[in-house]
Amino acid sequence: MRQRILNLRFRTLVFGLLSSGLFGLQSCDKQDVYRDIDYNRISAIVNDNYNLSIFRAALDRTGMDEYLQEQEGPFTVLVPSDDAFARAGINGTTALKARSSAWIGSTVNYHVLNGNYELSKFPYLINQEVNSRGGKVFVSRWIKGQDTVLAINGARVLLEDIPASNGRIQIINRVLEPYFHETLADAVTADTTTLFAEALRRSGLMETLRGEGPYTLFAPSNHAMRRYGYTSIQQVKEANQGTLRELCEFHIAVDRRFINDYILFIGDTHTGSQRMINTFTATVKLIANANEPGGFSGIRLAAPGNVTDVHVTRQDILAGNGVLHIVDDVLRLTR
Incomplete structure (x- = not known):
């Protein structure tokens, strides 16, 4: 959904009138500036879902929210639900603020992939390597009973392939911990x-x-x-x-x-x-x-x-x- 937003900018010009000793205020020159805001961007979709509030706060803390709003991408973002953060001991945005900026930054980067990955079309294989902005992640697509199961680093994908105008969103049930050791x-x-x-x-x-x-x-x-x-x-x-x-x-x-x-x-x-x-x-x-x-x-x-x-x-x-x-x-x- 696109909305035209009117941005009014007033410019006030002050002129000195030496002859009268008075100051006159020239009337404001209104300039209508229109800017497109795409409410189908990844950031906008995350912002619009109350059960993704902690990841939304993490995006905001790192500036990644603006990046994912402004850039064309495409990107694939792995978004832990609020319940996923709670299982990691982060019960709300206040608890997130207690984490270091370094931890939040590395975690957010690890959940953002460059490229449009449609997980429901991946082969039926275990631990297929994909690169995120913070390192390797491993995608599994497998049949268990009557169900097709998607997982990333062992975390279950709760909702897959949510489309956005600049990529896709995958909702997962666990916060992925970036790895810091090569061996x-x-x-x-x-x-x-x-x-x-x-x-x-x-x-x-x-x-x-x-x-x-x-x-x-x-x-x-x-x-x-x-x-x-x-x-x-x-x-x-x-x-x-x-x-x-x-x-x-x-x-x-x-x-x-x-x-x-x-x-x-x-x-x-x-x-x-x-x-x-x-x-x-x-x-x-x-x-x-x-x-x-x-x-x-x-x-x-x-x-x-x-x-x-x-x-x-x-x-x-x-x-x-x-x-x-x-x-x-x-x-x-x-x-």
Whole structure:
């Protein structure tokens, strides 16, 4: 919808009348300036939807709202809903303001793609690489039961291919975290899983995780490593290298796997498997979503040596050559 907006600009000219000592005000010269405003631009559509208010505030904070209004593009913008921001701990625009400008800027850029991507026409493949203004994103289009599912970095697309005059909008159910590390070796080193990171170094597998990949890494938390028996960095450094390599190899899988990928792949039994680089497999069990009948919210892992299932406590930490998940126990081959 286009609306002609009248912009009145008054110019007042003051002339000195020396002969009379009086000042006269010349009447205003009205100039009618018409400017087209396109209410079908990406920015305008986001502004017009109350459940996208937090992303709208993020666009405003970075100046990207004006850019997406003025530029022809085309662009594809991945827009997290307000519920998606709430799941990320950002409950409203006030909470967003507490975030740093750097975080908001990198997050907004990561959600903006140059080009018009019609996701509903993507091939039926998992994790197809597309470049955003902030790095690589991975698009999946897959059939699950009777439904065609679209996902980006494991986040579900709630509404796809909303047309705008300068591109498209995709509404997603999670805020995508930009990745800051090109390799999983750097990502796990920067994380709080210091004991497992030292085990990877000691075993020689850090070099593997610096390779091209892609890989999926299930990294046990420090608490999980302590329960397993490695209570300090020094103890890990003094451990047998072969023993550590056996442990670590059972936590690395070839290929990039977001948690949602397992939900898409696994069939009616709700149980699947993941082969690790040591050729042994861990069992993958889907977790039912209590708020979505027939849906699933995540996965649990099981291995021959584990008495109880292993839970994913943090998921989908993206690196340039793979994905990192943090788990609450060590996957064990034997008891």
